Amino acid sequence: MEHNINKHISGKFNEELENVRNQVLSMGGLVEQQLNSALDAVAKGDSELAKKVKENDYRVNAMEVNIDEECTRIIAKRQPAASDLRLVVAIAKTIADLERIGDEAERIAKVALDSFTKDQQGLLANIENMGRLVSKMLHDVLDAFARMDAQKAFEVHKADERVDREYEALTRQIMTYMMEDPRSIPRVMELIWSVRSLERIGDRCQNISEYVIYFVKGKDIRHVSQDMIAKTI
Amino acid sequence: MEHNINKHISGKFNEELENVRNQVLSMGGLVEQQLNSALDAVAKGDSELAKKVKENDYRVNAMEVNIDEECTRIIAKRQPAASDLRLVVAIAKTIADLERIGDEAERIAKVALDSFTKDQQGLLANIENMGRLVSKMLHDVLDAFARMDAQKAFEVHKADERVDREYEALTRQIMTYMMEDPRSIPRVMELIWSVRSLERIGDRCQNISEYVIYFVKGKDIRHVSQDMIAKTI
Numbered sequence: 001m002e003h004n005i006n007k008h009i010s011g012k013f014n015e016e017l018e019n020v021r022n023q024v025l026s027m028g029g030l031v032e033q034q035l036n037s038a039l040d041a042v043a044k045g046d047s048e049l050a051k052k053v054k055e056n057d058y059r060v061n062a063m064e065v066n067i068d069e070e071c072t073r074i075i076a077k078r079q080p081a082a083s084d085l086r087l088v089v090a091i092a093k094t095i096a097d098l099e100r101i102g103d104e105a106e107r108i109a110k111v112a113l114d115s116f117t118k119d120q121q122g123l124l125a126n127i128e129n130m131g132r133l134v135s136k137m138l139h140d141v142l143d144a145f146a147r148m149d150a151q152k153a154f155e156v157h158k159a160d161e162r163v164d165r166e167y168e169a170l171t172r173q174i175m176t177y178m179m180e181d182p183r184s185i186p187r188v189m190e191l192i193w194s195v196r197s198l199e200r201i202g203d204r205c206q207n208i209s210e211y212v213i214y215f216v217k218g219k220d221i222r223h224v225s226q227d228m229i230a231k232t233i
Numbered sequence: 234m235e236h237n238i239n240k241h242i243s244g245k246f247n248e249e250l251e252n253v254r255n256q257v258l259s260m261g262g263l264v265e266q267q268l269n270s271a272l273d274a275v276a277k278g279d280s281e282l283a284k285k286v287k288e289n290d291y292r293v294n295a296m297e298v299n300i301d302e303e304c305t306r307i308i309a310k311r312q313p314a315a316s317d318l319r320l321v322v323a324i325a326k327t328i329a330d331l332e333r334i335g336d337e338a339e340r341i342a343k344v345a346l347d348s349f350t351k352d353q354q355g356l357l358a359n360i361e362n363m364g365r366l367v368s369k370m371l372h373d374v375l376d377a378f379a380r381m382d383a384q385k386a387f388e389v390h391k392a393d394e395r396v397d398r399e400y401e402a403l404t405r406q407i408m409t410y411m412m413e414d415p416r417s418i419p420r421v422m423e424l425i426w427s428v429r430s431l432e433r434i435g436d437r438c439q440n441i442s443e444y445v446i447y448f449v450k451g452k453d454i455r456h457v458s459q460d461m462i463a464k465t466i
Contacts, residue, residue: 079312085309089305171422178418192425196429223291
């Protein structure tokens with residue numbers, strides 16, 4: 001099931017490519033940390049932590065630009081073909097999604113800069129729960145990427161359905177809250193945005209899972225039904 | 234100022250690359266049409282047109298997948314370097330943003346499936362105005378892409394500020410409306426999403442303008458201030 005990527009790299013690729021792959025994993029680790037810090041900041045109302053998330057976003061951006069340059073350099077210099085090229089393409093796309101996940105984490109952290117009533121804290125707790133679900137999805141897809149495990153990537157792909165359901169439920173819950181206490185709308189709208197950000201992160205994890213499957217199976221499975229993906233795997 | 238791309242292509246690139254560039258322009262034209270149809274559908278409450286936008290989205294998706302494959306094939310077969318490679322990279326990134334703009338257009342069109350009170354029609358008119366601004370941005374950035382005109386791309390980059398201001402103003406206006414008529418919240422929330430979609434399209438046009446500048450100037454100017462971009466150009 002699992003693609004033996006290490007063997008593959010030592011055979012066909014040089015250290016440069018192994019190196020760039022490690023950079024993607026570091027970037028993934030940083031983005032995961034940013035998301036978890038954002039969720040912690042929201043759960044604890046910790047504005048200091050929220051500010052740290054904001055400050056660290058430039059590191060995510062810098063990593064994307066560096067890895068992207070490195071990918072272009074590798075293509076120009078090493079002229080990879082077949083699965084080597086697919087790996088570079090998968091990396092280039094993955095980092096674009098990781099960078100945007102970093103942006104969403106920053107947006108979520110902003111919620112911790114506001115203060116909320118006790119009633120609203122209940123909504124925050126639900127957002128945190130959804131956040132942990134999404135955080136696990138990110139963790140799992142990075143794991144699938146690290147091991148280039150198409151099966152695991154497909155599990156993540158399917159997990160997005162649950163995130164979408166949570167998103168629907170939470171949005172409805174927040175709207176009900178708004179209807180009962182209209183004066184809260186400007187503040188509570190911030191919560192709607194953060195729930196939306198979490199849903200977007202789920203989508204981006206799903207994108208990354210598609211790149212892993214593309215690399216391993218050599219097939220572009222975007223815009224394809226999950227039944228068809230199951231057949232590919 | 235303008236990069237002589239036709240000369241460049243006939244010299245170093247073959248028909249394949251000219252062909253893929255034309256495909257991007259066709260895809261851009263289709264996405265522009267999708268956005269304008271979505272805005273028309275919302276303005277006129279035309280649910281038939283809205284359904285057509287939804288039905289046509291698969292065409293945008295298919296174009297992205299085809300062009301993406303063609304880019305990978307060109308890299309593998311022709312092993313482009315320097316500005317040739319930059320063009321392929323710029324194309325691959327541009328179509329990813331175009332595809333997402335198509336998704337946003339589909340989301341905006343959904344508004345036309347609901348019916349709105351006369352009061353709410355006023356909000357719709359404002360959304361349409363913002364939409365036309367964004368549509369012009371898309372048109373201009375596709376034009377900048379077609380001519381690989383870094384100066385024009387930079388103009389689009391700067392235009393996003395105005396879209397962001399409109400976004401803030403409209404969001405505030407819709408929230409005020411919600412506070413005055415809380416029962417309208419579930420319906421009016423759809424308007425908030427479409428305003429958000431327009432703001433996202435503006436961001437994606439800005440992304441495309443960055444790829445044009447990257448191609449022409451050979452510099453990655455993402456996450457860079459506009460003062461610095463002005464110096465690059």
